[in-house]
Amino acid sequence: MTVALATVLTVLLSVTALLALARMYRGPSLLDRVIASDVLLNTMVGAVGTEAAISRHATTLPVLVVLSLLGFVGTVALVRFAVGEES
Template sequence: MTTFLAVILTTLLSVTAMLALIRLYRGPSLIDRVVAADMLLATLVAAVGAEAAVHRHATTLPVLVAISMLGFVGSVSLVRFAVREGGGEA
């Protein structure tokens, strides 16, 4: 059962990451790319969290916090940049 669950989880996270990478590459706007990068980071957090849950250890918690903070700060700074460049439009 655990192996089956791991295969399903890996497949779903891989498909999610692939779709986010496609949107990151194709765009077409900066906001689309920001959302795709945010989704890719969220998928990475989910994968690391799932690995920690399956192996029952909490040593990756600082990594999860660091990746989450990186995603938040990056998204906020890119949106602020886009608003300044776009003439005040969100």
């Protein structure tokens, strides 16, 4: 059961990451690329969280916190930069 669940989650997270990378490549605007990078980072957080849940350890919790904070701060900074360019 655990192997099948891990396989399904790996496939789903891989497809999500590939679609986010495609959007980053093709995105017509900076904000599309920012959203795609945020989705990619959230996919990474989901993958690390999934790995921690399957192997049943909490040693990756600091990594999850740092990735989440990095995503939040990076997204806010890029949006503020984009708003400053439009004015």
